[in-house]
Amino acid sequence: MIGSSVMVLRADQVRVVSLDAGGTLLFPHPSVGEVYSEILSRHGIELRPDEIEVRFRRVFSNLRGIPRNRVDDAAEWAFWERLVREVLSPECPPDRFADVFIELFGAFAEGRRWRVAEGGEDLVRRLRGRGIRVVLLSNSDSRLRRVLREKGLIDLFDEVFISAEIGFEKPDIRLFRTVEERLQERKEALLHVGDSVYHDLEGARNAGWQALHLAGEFRPSEDKIARLTDLRLLLG
DSSP, rough: TTTOOOOOOTTOSSSSEOOOOOOTTTTSSSOOHHHHHHHHTTOOOOOHHHHHHHHHHHHHHHHTTSOOOOHHHHHHHHHHHHHHHHHHTTTOOOOHHHHHHHHHHHHHGGGGGGEOOOHHHHHHHHHHHHTTTEEESSSTTTTHHHHHTTTTTGGSSSSEHHHHHTTTTTHHHHHHHHHHHHHHHOGGGGGESSSSSIIIIIIIHHTEEEEEOOOOSOOOOTTTTTTESGGGGGGO
16 A cells, blocks of 8 residues: 555455545646736736646645634635735735635636536445445535536535535544444444645555545655555556
């Protein structure tokens, strides 16, 4: 399971595969920077997509590392409002910020603003064809359900677990316990796959689940971390 080697899943060992959403199964399209730049230009603000991308990665990483005891849609709205404010400051004038933020927040509720990881849909179908249940487990808010519907994905999953709907977010062990309870599965039979070492890998491991880190070109893993370089390698 180390490196990019193929992992062969057996239904007697793994009964449920849990996939993260953003950064694992879904990616902003064409990119966060491109979407932001497009919307900003409509409000008379010019910022290069590559500059936005650099700022976004930095601010997102900083804010996502701050633990939150409870989450809901209001908390997610506040999180993204703070993030966007920091990313766009000082180019976005205060009197335009509210309109810009509302449009940006709404944009990422649209399926057309996301792309599905190559082979992702086929992977879910193949897993289920082997008798393995597949669920989505995401630190997100209710916008994700609309995205899944518009991408034609929502019916692929046995369950969709969204942190803002449950009240806890990865790596909080309470979220993982809630999933176990709803699925009526023992923790050892669950495998979680995600792109964040902190939220996905450590969260799942601390809950007693199996875990794999999806580490691509921009998400390196330490040598001893069980990882995949491509989601499609989960089944070979």
